Amino acid sequence: MAKLISRPNMTAAEAMYVPEIAKGLGITIGRFFKNTFSSRGTEGNEIDTIDYPEERRTYPERFRGIHRLTHRADGSPRCVACLCCSTACPAQCIHIEAAEYPQGDARHGYERFPKVFVIDELRCIFCGFCVEACPCDAIRMDSGLHMPPSTQRAHFIFDKEMLMAIPAADGSFETKNPRHEPGDPTHPGVDREHHH
Ligand code: SF4
Ligand code: SF4
Numbered sequence: 001m002a003k004l005i006s007r008p009n010m011t012a013a014e015a016m017y018v019p020e021i022a023k024g025l026g027i028t029i030g031r032f033f034k035n036t037f038s039s040r041g042t043e044g045n046e047i048d049t050i051d052y053p054e055e056r057r058t059y060p061e062r063f064r065g066i067h068r069l070t071h072r073a074d075g076s077p078r079c080v081a082c083l084c085c086s087t088a089c090p091a092q093c094i095h096i097e098a099a100e101y102p103q104g105d106a107r108h109g110y111e112r113f114p115k116v117f118v119i120d121e122l123r124c125i126f127c128g129f130c131v132e133a134c135p136c137d138a139i140r141m142d143s144g145l146h147m148p149p150s151t152q153r154a155h156f157i158f159d160k161e162m163l164m165a166i167p168a169a170d171g172s173f174e175t176k177n178p179r180h181e182p183g184d185p186t187h188p189g190v191d192r193e194h195h196h
Helices: 012-016 018-037 084-088 129-133 160-164
Strands: 094-100 112-120
Touching (some): 084 094
């Protein structure tokens, strides 16, 4: 059953609308002058914006920033080109081409490396699934940086060299998680060619 709502009683001024519109504009203009000519931080100032990029907010510790590819001790990427991240990525914005380490390298036959690793940061939705999916702690979003604005599409395409040149917020390129390199005495010694 429809509910009847009675009309509000309006005064003659309200019924004419014009005085009410003028009253609303008065409030808007008043706030404009108050916020334009008062200094931030002073009493009565209600501006909640900052002068970016001169001023920057401190991001929370777990802020998901631009990706970075972490390094091994020798400066090579920790990534083994397993494609777990690109498979997990709901935006399908990661492109990886795997390659084999050369003969003689302890990693040959055991793990591969990304010959090409590209992230389209414009398509990325910063969900963090790639970081969660990575078994090697090779991709992280702890750079503390957000994507700078740009009008050029190409600026959002981050290749391997670019991703490896981005440090963590603390300036490091590695991670605190230990890694047992093939060839190390601590490594189990299993590889794709010899198995157990
Ligand atoms: S953060 Fe999400 S959308 Fe962005 S690259 Fe990683 S998995 Fe893809
Ligand atoms: S970043 Fe991690 S999940 Fe992605 S391909 Fe490299 S090792 Fe695999």
